Amino acid sequence: MNFPHLHLLLNHFPIIGTIVGLGLFLVSLVGKNGDLRRASLIIFAAMALVAIPTFFTGTGAHGAIRKTPGVSEALIERHQGSAMLALLFMEITGALSLVELWKSQGSSRQSGWNWTLSAVLLFSIVTSGLMMRVGNTGGDIRHPEIGSGSDVAAEESALSKLVERFEPSPGKFAELMTASKWWWAFMMDMHFVGLALVIGTVGLLDVRILGFLKQIPIAPLHRLIPWAMLGFGLNLVTGILAFTGMDQYYTYDWAFWLKIFAIMLLGLNVAAFYLTGAFKSVESLGAGDDAPPLAKFIAGTSLFLWLAVITLGRYIQPFADTVSVHK
Amino acid sequence: MVPPSFLQTIEETGFSTWLRESESPFAFYFILLFHTFGLALLVGANAVVDLRLLGVARAIPLAPLKQLFRPMWVGFAINAVTGILLVIAYPTKSLTNWDFYVKLTIIGFAMWVMYRLKREIFDDASLDETSMMAKGASLAKWSLVLWFGAISAGRLLAYTYKYLTFPS
Numbered sequence: 001m002n003f004p005h006l007h008l009l010l011n012h013f014p015i016i017g018t019i020v021g022l023g024l025f026l027v028s029l030v031g032k033n034g035d036l037r038r039a040s041l042i043i044f045a046a047m048a049l050v051a052i053p054t055f056f057t058g059t060g061a062h063g064a065i066r067k068t069p070g071v072s073e074a075l076i077e078r079h080q081g082s083a084m085l086a087l088l089f090m091e092i093t094g095a096l097s098l099v100e101l102w103k104s105q106g107s108s109r110q111s112g113w114n115w116t117l118s119a120v121l122l123f124s125i126v127t128s129g130l131m132m133r134v135g136n137t138g139g140d141i142r143h144p145e146i147g148s149g150s151d152v153a154a155e156e157s158a159l160s161k162l163v164e165r166f167e168p169s170p171g172k173f174a175e176l177m178t179a180s181k182w183w184w185a186f187m188m189d190m191h192f193v194g195l196a197l198v199i200g201t202v203g204l205l206d207v208r209i210l211g212f213l214k215q216i217p218i219a220p221l222h223r224l225i226p227w228a229m230l231g232f233g234l235n236l237v238t239g240i241l242a243f244t245g246m247d248q249y250y251t252y253d254w255a256f257w258l259k260i261f262a263i264m265l266l267g268l269n270v271a272a273f274y275l276t277g278a279f280k281s282v283e284s285l286g287a288g289d290d291a292p293p294l295a296k297f298i299a300g301t302s303l304f305l306w307l308a309v310i311t312l313g314r315y316i317q318p319f320a321d322t323v324s325v326h327k
Numbered sequence: 328m329v330p331p332s333f334l335q336t337i338e339e340t341g342f343s344t345w346l347r348e349s350e351s352p353f354a355f356y357f358i359l360l361f362h363t364f365g366l367a368l369l370v371g372a373n374a375v376v377d378l379r380l381l382g383v384a385r386a387i388p389l390a391p392l393k394q395l396f397r398p399m400w401v402g403f404a405i406n407a408v409t410g411i412l413l414v415i416a417y418p419t420k421s422l423t424n425w426d427f428y429v430k431l432t433i434i435g436f437a438m439w440v441m442y443r444l445k446r447e448i449f450d451d452a453s454l455d456e457t458s459m460m461a462k463g464a465s466l467a468k469w470s471l472v473l474w475f476g477a478i479s480a481g482r483l484l485a486y487t488y489k490y491l492t493f494p495s
Contacts, residue, residue, distance in 0.1 A: 181486050189482040192366070193475060200371025204395075213394050220386030227378065287391065310367065314360040318352065 001257070001323050003060025006053075011138065014051040014090060015131040017043060022124045029121070038104070041097040042271070044124060048094020049267045052240065053260050055087050059247040064325060071141065079137040081167035084244065086130035091236065093123040098229060133163060170244070177245025184245070187238040194238070197231025199306060206306075209282055209291045209299035218285040255319035259312035266305045273298045330423050335493040337418040346416035347492075355416055362409040366481075368402030370474045373441060380448070380460055380467035389456050393449040399441060419493045426487045430480035437473035440466055 021043035028036035058080060065071050100116040156164070178184060201224040208216055243250050250256045273279050278295040285291060291299070337343055346355055372395045379387055414421045421427045448454065448463040 185483055185486045188485075189479045192363075192478050192482055195363075196367055196370040196374060196474075196478065198371075199367035200374045203367070203371055204375055213391070215391035215394065216387065220384055220388075223384035223386055224375065224378075227383065287388070307364070310363055311360055314363055315352070315356055318356050 001060065001325060002064075003057050003251075003325065004064050007057040007061040010050065010054040010057060011135075014047045014054055014086075015135045017047040017050070018090065018093075018124065018131050019128050021047060022128050025121070025124060029117075034104075038101065041101050041120065044097040044120065045094045045101070046267065046271075048090050048097075049264065051087055051090045052236070053264065055083055055240075056243060056247075056251070056260060058083060059251045060323075060325070063248075063251070065142070075137070075141050077170055078164070078167075079134065079141055080170040081164070082130065082134045082137045084170065084173065085163070085167045086127065086134045087240070089123055089127040089130055091240075093120065093127045095229075095233060096120045096123060102226065102229075130163070133160060174245050174247065177241055184242075187242055190234050191238045191242070194231040194234035195310065198228050198235070199310075201225065201228040201231070202302060202306065206299040206303040209295050210303070211290060211296070214289075215287050217287045218282045218289070218291065222283070249320060250316070252321050252323040252325075253316055253319050254322040255312045255315040257323070259309055259316070262305050262308045262312060266302065266309070269298060269301050269305060273302075330419055330490065330493060334419040334422060337415060338493050340415075343415050343418070346412065355413075358409045358412045358416070362406055362413060365402045365405035365409060366478065369399050369406060370402075370478065372396075372399045372402065373437075373470055373474055376444065377467040377470045380444075380463040381471075382460065389459050390449075393445070396441075396445050396449070403438065417491070419490045420488045421484065423490055424484060424488045426480055426483050430477060430484065433473055433476045433480055437470065437477055440470045440473060444470065 021040045025040035096119045205221045282291045282295045444466050
């Protein structure tokens with residue numbers, strides 16, 4: 001697998017996407033445009049999802065260029081630290097956007113100001129700034145034509161230096177994750193609790209849309225989605241923390257990458273559900289009602305992909321060291 | 328203390344050795360995978376019923392959720408079978424670990440609560456939604472706590488064992 005290529009392919013999305021999302025969000029607030037506001041929230045959530053594989057491919061990219069002459073280990077470490085901080089804010093922005101999308105569902109018109117909107121505004125501004133720094137520190141690694149001198153790290157602005165104080169040291173953070181086996185066991189435990197929550201809620205909705213358990217009306221089942229989001233959030237946090245703890249282990253594992261790929265497809269599937277009218281077509285279905293084919297197709301895809309995610313997650317262990325890289 | 332020798336006997340059978348040592352993706356990890364599917368089915372369905380009884384998503388009518396008890400039993404059956412196979416693969420590892428017995432005890436209680444939820448709440452046609460919730464609330468709380476405990480004790484099996492295989 002060519003990690004540097006993958007990393008370059010992905011890494012412009014969360015940076016530029018977040019900035020574009022912020023621009024649209026500001027315009028929607030000034031212009032009081034509810035549809036545009038929802039669009040920008042969807043962009044934030046999508047960028048929060050794409051930021052995950054972007055972050056993960058960084059480890060492999062690091063491995064591929066570490067022995068290249070002129071590549072500074074210190075600059076890579078600085079880039080990784082900045083990426084960790086930006087990822088934290090990106091995920092919070094994405095989560096808040098989903099909360100606001102959930103709260104404002106059904107009303108495309110401008111609803112009043114509330115705390116989630118303020119929080120999205122604050123976090124998306126900070127995330128955009130941090131993302132720019134991630135781009136800059138990443139560019140410094142391999143693009144000497146941009147920098148004016150040889151010692152890039154020495155000519156940072158006061159603001160960059162301030163931000164850097166909050167950035168974790170990747171090595172120390174990884175040590176923190178793996179130092180105690182009980183902490184690791186706790187994270188894995190939460191990862192399984194999240195799994196049970198997601199499958200219980202989303203799985204039930206999927207199975208019902210597919211036409212089983214027909215005595216249950218579909219519309220109220222949708223009220224379980226916040227619990228699915230809670231389960232997914234639990235898994236996202238514990239999953240990212242586990243990756244930062246043992247990034248070498250996960251990076252060279254095919255099952256891991258296929259699992260991440262399946263999660264990205266699930267993101268697309270959720271978008272298809274809510275944006276193609278499939279959700280509208282099942283929203284008010286009561287007991288005994290049959291869902292239209294498109295909704296069934298999306299529900300079937302969701303169920304298949306979630307089972308694939310569990311399967312691939314289970315096979316991470318035996319698939320350790322299966323990714324070969326050109327050295 | 329030396330573990331009892333019958334553990335070694337099981338471990339040395341061809342079946343146990345195959346489960347444990349086969350390079351085939353359909354051996355140990357396949358069983359572990361189905362143990363996870365069973366967990367998702369059993370605990371996932373239980374969690375939804377418990378949450379609903381505790382007042383989450385009140386718009387979902389309670390009575391038809393009775394249908395979820397069948398998938399729960401299917402999940403339990405899958406996990407009973409795969410669980411036994413996992414013990415056959417690593418008898419010394421599981422049976423010399425105190426956490427293994429904690430896990431089985433918790434599951435025993437959780438299944439008892441699940442059975443009572445079905446019998447006392449969902450099978451009683453005289454109860455309306457309000458009284459189902461009032462009567463089922465404490466069972467639902469216990470169910471959530473016990474399943475959380477069962478998952479945790481199960482996860483801990485990977486970190487608490489004394490022997491991986493019979494000590495030579």
